[in-house]
Every structure is written in C-alpha cells, then in structure tokens.
Amino acid sequence: MVELWYGITSVMLAAYVVMDGFDLGAGAVHCLVARTNEERRQTLAAIGPFWDGNEVWLLASGGALFVAFPKVLAVGVSGFYFAIFLVLWTLILRGLAIEFRSHVNDALWRAAWDFIFSLASTLLAVFFGAALGNLIRGVPLDQNGWFALPLFTDFSGRNPVGILDWYTVLVGLFAWAALAAHGAVFLTWKTNGAVGTRSHALGSRLYFATAILWVAATLATIYVNPEIFQALTRRPLAWFCLLVAVLGAVQVFFGLARGAHLRAFVGSSCFLAAVLAATATCFFPTMLRATTDPALTVTAYAAASDPQGLRTALGWWVVGFPLAILYFVINFRLHRGKATAAAEGHGY
Numbered sequence: 542m543v544e545l546w547y548g549i550t551s552v553m554l555a556a557y558v559v560m561d562g563f564d565l566g567a568g569a570v571h572c573l574v575a576r577t578n579e580e581r582r583q584t585l586a587a588i589g590p591f592w593d594g595n596e597v598w599l600l601a602s603g604g605a606l607f608v609a610f611p612k613v614l615a616v617g618v619s620g621f622y623f624a625i626f627l628v629l630w631t632l633i634l635r636g637l638a639i640e641f642r643s644h645v646n647d648a649l650w651r652a653a654w655d656f657i658f659s660l661a662s663t664l665l666a667v668f669f670g671a672a673l674g675n676l677i678r679g680v681p682l683d684q685n686g687w688f689a690l691p692l693f694t695d696f697s698g699r700n701p702v703g704i705l706d707w708y709t710v711l712v713g714l715f716a717w718a719a720l721a722a723h724g725a726v727f728l729t730w731k732t733n734g735a736v737g738t739r740s741h742a743l744g745s746r747l748y749f750a751t752a753i754l755w756v757a758a759t760l761a762t763i764y765v766n767p768e769i770f771q772a773l774t775r776r777p778l779a780w781f782c783l784l785v786a787v788l789g790a791v792q793v794f795f796g797l798a799r800g801a802h803l804r805a806f807v808g809s810s811c812f813l814a815a816v817l818a819a820t821a822t823c824f825f826p827t828m829l830r831a832t833t834d835p836a837l838t839v840t841a842y843a844a845a846s847d848p849q850g851l852r853t854a855l856g857w858w859v860v861g862f863p864l865a866i867l868y869f870v871i872n873f874r875l876h877r878g879k880a881t882a883a884a885e886g887h888g889y
C-alpha cells in the first residue's frame with residue numbers, strides 16, 4: 542500500500558504540473574505573445590474555462606499527502622513556511638489579475654494587471670521548480686525530524702542550506718522554461734491570428750531552451766544527489782519514463798513544425814509528466830532527504846499512515862479520481878476549438 546500511495550501522490554502532483562502548468566505558462570508568456578487589449582483578452586479566453594479547475598489538483602495533491610504521508614506534509618509545511626506564503630500570495634495575485642483586469646475600461650489599469658498576471662505566473666513556475674530542487678538536494682532535518690530554511694545562505698548548496706542556492710535556482714529556471722514552453726504550445730493550439738503565430742515561434746525557442754536546461758539540471762542533480770543516478774541504473778520504470786520524456790519533446794518539435802498543434806501539446810504534456818515520473822521513481826522511497834545525516838532521512842515507509850487508513854482512503858480515491866478526469870474531459874470537449882475574445886463587457 543505504501544508503494545501504491547507513493548505512486549498516487551506522484552500522479553496527482555504530475556497532473557497538477559501538466560494541467561495548471563499550461564495556464565501558468567500562458568501567463569508567463571502573456572505579455573510577449575499578446576500585445577493589444579484584444580489579443581490579451583484572447584489569451585485569457587483560452588485559459589479561462591480551465592485555470593481555476595486546474596488549481597484543484599494542487600489541493601488534491603495536498604490531500605493525498607495528508608491521507609497517506611501526514612508526517613511529510615506536517616514537516617514540509619513547517620519547514621517551507623515562508624516559501625508556502627510566497628506561493629499563496631502569488632496564487633492570489635494571479636487570480637485577482639485574471640478577474641480584475643477588465644473591470645475598469647482604462648489602459649493603465651489593464652496594463653498593471655497584465656504585468657501582475659505575467660509576474661505572478663513566472664514566479665510561481667520558479668517557486669515550484671525551486672521547491673522540487675530543495676526536495677532533491679535535501680533539507681537540514683534535525684534529530685526530531687524537523688527543519689527550517691532561510692530564503693538563502695551562501696548559494697553553495699552545502700550546509701547550512703537555504704531555499705535558494707545555485708542548484709535550486711537552476712531547477713527553478715528549468716521549471717520556468719518548461720512551463721512557459723508548455724503554455725506557449727497550448728496557446729498555439731487554442732488561439733489563432735497574431736497570438737497563435739507568436740506563440741508558435743516562442744514555443745519552439747522555449748522548448749529548445751528547455752532541452753538545454755534539462756540536460757544541465759540533470760547533470761547538476763547527479764552532482765548534488767548521486768543516489769538518484771545510482772537508482773536510475775537499476776530501475777527499468779525510470780528508463781521507460783525517460784524514453785517517454787524524450788519522445789514527448791520530439792513530438793513537440795515535429796508537431797510545431799508540421800502544424801499539428803494538438804500533437805505538440807500532447808507531447809509537451811507527456812514530457813512534463815514523464816520527467817516528474819522518472820524523478821519520483823529514482824527518488825523512492827525517500828520523501829525528505831536529510832543533508833545533515835542520512836540516517837535522519839524520512840522515507841515513505843516511515844511516514845506512511847496505518848495500512849487500514851490507506852485502504853480506506855484508496856476506496857474513496859478510486860471513486861473520486863475517475864470523476865475528476867471525467868470533469869476535465871467534458872470541460873475540454875465543451876470548449877474545443879479556437880478561443881476568441883468575448884465582446885467588450887463580457888468574459889475576461
């Protein structure tokens with residue numbers, strides 16, 4: 542049951558990255574691909590039916606951790622307290638920017654909210670990437686199993702570590718490039734006209750940057766956490782996930798080159814999900830890696846709830862998860878086709 546729930550939690554997190562990733566990425570490139578009020582309303586119309594529902598996957602991931610690995614959630618929330626508040630503020634600002642920009646018909650008002658929307662989306666992508674980098678690098682767990690992190694120390698990646706160092710910043714940049722590219726590919730699929738054309742060109746360049754940063758982040762990961770590379774050599778599932786990631790990236794380039802924009806978006810989604818799946822596979826059973834003493838590392842087996850609780854939670858999950866998938870299938874089907882800006886005074 543522990544292995545199953547580790548997989549379920551990983552799937553929920555990957556679903557959040559793929560689903561909310563495209564509207565985070567669309568926000569990050571918002572001011573680059575859309576330059577007039579009409580074009581910016583078109584980008585908001587493209588993500589409008591999806592963005593708030595996509596964020597539910599983040600809550601679902603937290604719920605899965607609470608049910609299956611409550612110790613990890615408790616220690617993580619306490620240790621990343623400041624970082625979590627930064628994420629919450631940027632999530633709030635991003636939602637406010639989407640909802641408020643068209644409430645006042647004034648160019649300065651709209652430009653301000655457009656900037657906040659792009660900035661908050663960019664920061665969220667970097668924050669989530671840095672959070673992943675912290676988990677891979679490790680955190681300074683003490684004898685009682687708790688930790689606290691400052692925003693940064695000396696950027697060396699060695700104790701005393703902070704939330705930001707050279708490695709976590711690199712992973713944050715990779716996350717930003719990957720999600721911005723994902724959002725640009727989504728806009729290429731869902732928009733036409735000038736927005737679609739600019740998104741197509743930007744998506745190709747961003748995926749090229751993503752490929753370079755992926756290699757750099759992988760090499761850096763081998764340096765800061767050699768155990769991940771050692772696990773990769775003996776876990777076939779991780780190799781399969783890496784193959785899917787490479788094929789997904791190839792599909793993005795071929796899809797964009799041939800005008801098969803849905804194919805490119807599916808490839809982008811597979812790339813993100815497979816990279817996370819490979820990371821989770823190599824990381825198992827570790828959940829909180831200790832930089833202080835390897836003996837203090839928190840594993841999935843040590844942090845898991847009792848077996849009866851896991852079985853009960855699984856019964857609810859097998860009902861709720863398919864319903865969530867069905868909701869998104871219906872939502873995408875209802876809003877298929879190219880997005881257009883609504884009439885002035887209506888919509889975003």
